[in-house]
Amino acid sequence: xxxxxxxxxxxxxxxxxxxxxxxxxxxxxxxxxxxxxxxxxxxxxxxxxxxxxxxxxxxxxxxxxxxxxxxxxxxxxxxxxxxxxxxxxxxxxxxxxxxxxxxxxxxxxxxxxxxxxxxxxxxxxxxxxxxxxxxxxxxxxxxxxxxxxxxxxxxxxxxxxxxxxxxxxxxxxxxxxxxxxxxxxxxxxxxxxxxxxxxxxxxxxxxxxxxxxxxxxxxxxxxxxxxxxxxxxxxxxxxxxxxxxxxxxxxxxxxxxxxxxxxxxxxxxxxxx
Numbered sequence: 001x002x003x004x005x006x007x008x009x010x011x012x013x014x015x016x017x018x019x020x021x022x023x024x025x026x027x028x029x030x031x032x033x034x035x036x037x038x039x040x041x042x043x044x045x046x047x048x049x050x051x052x053x054x055x056x057x058x059x060x061x062x063x064x065x066x067x068x069x070x071x072x073x074x075x076x077x078x079x080x081x082x083x084x085x086x087x088x089x090x091x092x093x094x095x096x097x098x099x100x101x102x103x104x105x106x107x108x109x110x111x112x113x114x115x116x117x118x119x120x121x122x123x124x125x126x127x128x129x130x131x132x133x134x135x136x137x138x139x140x141x142x143x144x145x146x147x148x149x150x151x152x153x154x155x156x157x158x159x160x161x162x163x164x165x166x167x168x169x170x171x172x173x174x175x176x177x178x179x180x181x182x183x184x185x186x187x188x189x190x191x192x193x194x195x196x197x198x199x200x201x202x203x204x205x206x207x208x209x210x211x212x213x214x215x216x217x218x219x220x221x222x223x224x225x226x227x228x229x230x231x232x233x234x235x236x237x238x239x240x241x242x243x244x245x246x247x248x249x250x251x252x253x254x255x256x257x258x259x260x261x262x263x264x265x266x267x268x269x270x271x272x273x
Contacts, residue, residue: 021060025067029089035096042100066092140170153178159188192262193236201243204266211250212240213265218255229261
C-alpha cells in the first residue's frame with residue numbers, strides 16, 4: 001500500500017491482503033468517520049484484499065488509533081503496527097485526508113521523503129516470475145500486410161479495432177491496393193453498435209422514421225447468455241433517440257433465431273422504410 005502513505009516494507013507476494021483495524025478512543029463524529037472511510041478506500045485500492053473486522057479484536061497488521069483532544073494540530077506517531085493520530089477534530093480530519101490522497105515522492109509528491117535520508121528507498125528487486133518479449137506493429141499494419149498478398153477485389157469488408165478516422169484512411173488504402181469499388185472497414189469493437197451509428201442512422205435522418213425495431217440473433221453457443229449480442233448494442237438506443245428525435249418507447253429490441261447477427265427495421269406509419 002505504498003500509495004496510501006503507510007506500507008509494508010520488503011513484502012513481496014501476489015496477494016497483498018491487508019488486515020486493518022480502526023479504533024476511535026474517545027468518540028466518533030460524522031466528519032471523522034467520512035475521512036476514515038476515504039482513507040480506508042485508498043488502502044483498499046492499494047491492496048488486492050482488505051479486511052475491516054466489524055466486531056471483536058482480531059489480529060491486525062495495521063491498527064489506526066484515533067484520539068481526539070482540544071489541540072489545533074495533529075500528531076502522528078507509531079509503535080510497531082499501531083499508528084496513533086492525536087489532535088483536534090479538524091486536524092485529525094485533515095491528517096486522514098492527507099493519508100488518503102498523498103503521493104509518494106517517486107510519483108511527484110512529498111510523502112515518504114524521509115526514505116531518502118535513511119536510504120530506505122533502495123529496495124531489493126522483486127523476484128522475476130515470468131518474462132517474454134513481444135513486438136507488434138499494430139492491427140493496421142498487419143491488415144495491410146495481409147491485403148497486399150490478395151488479388152484484386154470489387155467489394156471488401158474488414159473489421160479492425162481502430163477509431164473511425166483511422167478506419168476511413170484504411171478504407172482508402174485498401175481501395176487503392178485492390179482496386180475495389182466498395183470498401184467497408186468496420187469496427188471490431190462493438191460492431192453492431194458502430195454499424196448502426198455509422199452506416200444506418202445517417203441514411204435514416206431524413207426519412208421521418210416513426211419506430212425502430214432492432215432484431216438480435218439469439219445466442220445458443222457456449223456458456224454465454226442468450227442476449228449476448230443484444231448487450232453489445234448498449235447504449236445504441238440513446239444514440240438513436242438523439243439522431244432521429246424519437247422517444248424511448250418507439251425503440252424495441254427483439255431476440256430471434258435469425259441468420260445475420262443484427263437486423264434493423266425502421267418503420268413509418270405506413271410500414272417499413
